[in-house]
Amino acid sequence: MTSPILTDSFFASLESSTLNLADSETLPPECYTDADFYEFEKEALFNHEWLCVGRVEQVANPGDYFTTKIIGEPLVIAKDRAGEIRAMSSVCQHRAMLVAEGAGNTRGFVCPYHHWTYDLDGRLVGAPAMDKTCNFDRKKFSLPALKVEIWQGFIFVNFDAEAAPLAPRLTVVEEAIANYDLASAELADTITGSFAWNWKVMFENNNDGYHASKLHQGPLHDFIPSNLAVFPDAAAEDAGFLRFNGALHKDPSFNPTQKAILPIFPKLTDEDRTRVTFANMPPTLSLVMTPDLVIYLILRADGAETMEQDTGVLVAPGAKKDPAFSHKLEAIMNSAAKIIAQDMHVDELVQVGLRSRFAVRGRYSWQEGAQGQFNQWLVARYRKAWDRLKGPKKPVKLAAANG
Structure with missing residues (x-):
């Protein structure tokens, strides 16, 4: 690794992004823009993670x-x-x-x-x-x-033939979303898009509770305000983390009525039905889970500042049998599309800002708890890969004394 930013001091500086959220700061802009860092990241993350x-x-x-x-x-x-x-x-x-x-x-x-x-x-x-x-x-x-x-x-793959199993490190996430029974859910739709920003910009936006009541203010989103965001603890060994966002009423859904119009996932509890659940399994999968619909996002990095994403929709078993299913799904997706367009515009401009000489390492609000967990997940893997790739320190060769 010969890049000017891939140094011991650079990786040491990342530790400030893993502190308690009140003391933490964002990752350096180079983590989102630098081609050499992306090449490092492929080995640190994508070659060994699920x-x-x-x-x-x-x-x-x-x-x-x-x-x-x-x-x-x-x-x-x-x-x-x-x-x-x-x-x-x-x-x-x-x-x-x-x-x-x-x-x-x-x-x-x-x-x-x-x-x-x-x-x-x-x-x-x-x-x-x-x-x-x-x-x-x-x-x-x-x-x-x-x-x-x-x-x-969901189908997960791993380039590393020696990789440890995934499921044992997702027990906390699995328990939290168990009542959705996603293995039995029905796939309703998928689309793929290409985007001109770093994959982490998208992943962070998917995680972020802070912007919900600001960027998305209005009747399509204001039933899950930012101040009702909760971020359960995640252990260092976990392969995923969560955000629960409380709702102002039961069975919230992203459509003009603000309430579920498709069949509810049948095993959901009252607690499940009074919130929207966000589950994140870096570096590729994010779930947005409402009582009547689950949107999944599969992020696929393909460059330092480019990525693709597969977006899919899951519904409760039997939901598609309703003669009006396509119309109800369209109502939800039309509303979701307006929200997603706001996110996409922000992602695009954040990437522009990250290239600026004036981009700094910012500070976090308590409503960005998932970002702190994401940073801890990332930096642990960056640190491990850097220690492995730079190899053992070479002994200093002293010049022979004269005389």
Whole structure:
């Protein structure tokens, strides 16, 4: 690492972002803008953490697949003939052509360039005209595989073959959202967008309780005011953290009525139904949970100042059977779109501000408790990766004394 900012002093300065919120300050602007820091961050976070890529409903049947990309790596997610969900590189092991695009159902993956053919589990099963190639062994040319874990119906992958399981580090989050029973929820819609800002800008906005009553003031959002935000404690080993935002009435929902218009998730308690729950699993997944709808956001970094995001909608089992379902969902999503547009405008301009010579390390309000937890999650991993990458200190070589 030779970047001028990747130094011991820079990483030592990050500790001030992990203090108690009343004493803490924001991360340095370079963490959101610097290309070398992004390259470091890929190793510190994305190469070893569990990354959400989608929902099991997207690969419901054998042969179903979809493609995605994160930190520049094109991936294909598929259900094989035995019913196991696989995550693989979609890069052909011959000349690097992608073997899959989009989504669909297939018997296998055929590289369109030279027709090397891969089974649904990634094994190379066909390689035309390779009979004269010396010592060619198909078994050595399978699509590289990633670890897979399913949590609450979400598909997580990990580039690190030695990574510890995810679920044991999400017990606090899982207990808090258990009554939504997301594994049984129904997928209603998904969209994907590309954005010109750092992934952390988006993730922090998703976490932030402070801006709710300021940026989003008005009838589409004012039923969950910022002063009713609560941030449960998160332990250092946790892989996720929470924000509960109390509501001014039961069954709040983002639509002009401010109240649920779709069926309520059936297992919710009265406590669940008088708040909006925000669950965050960095670096890729955020959940916005109202009693009648869950919006999930899958953040996919692809540069220091660029990212993509998959946005999905989950509803209670059976909700889609209502003849008026599409109209009710449209009412919610039209309202949500107005709120999201406000967030997107802020994200864009925050990224502009972070590039300025006048950008400073700011201070936090108590209503930004999730930001403090996010910083603690980040800095612990930055510190560990920096210590690993810089290697042991080299001994100082003293000049021989004269005489």
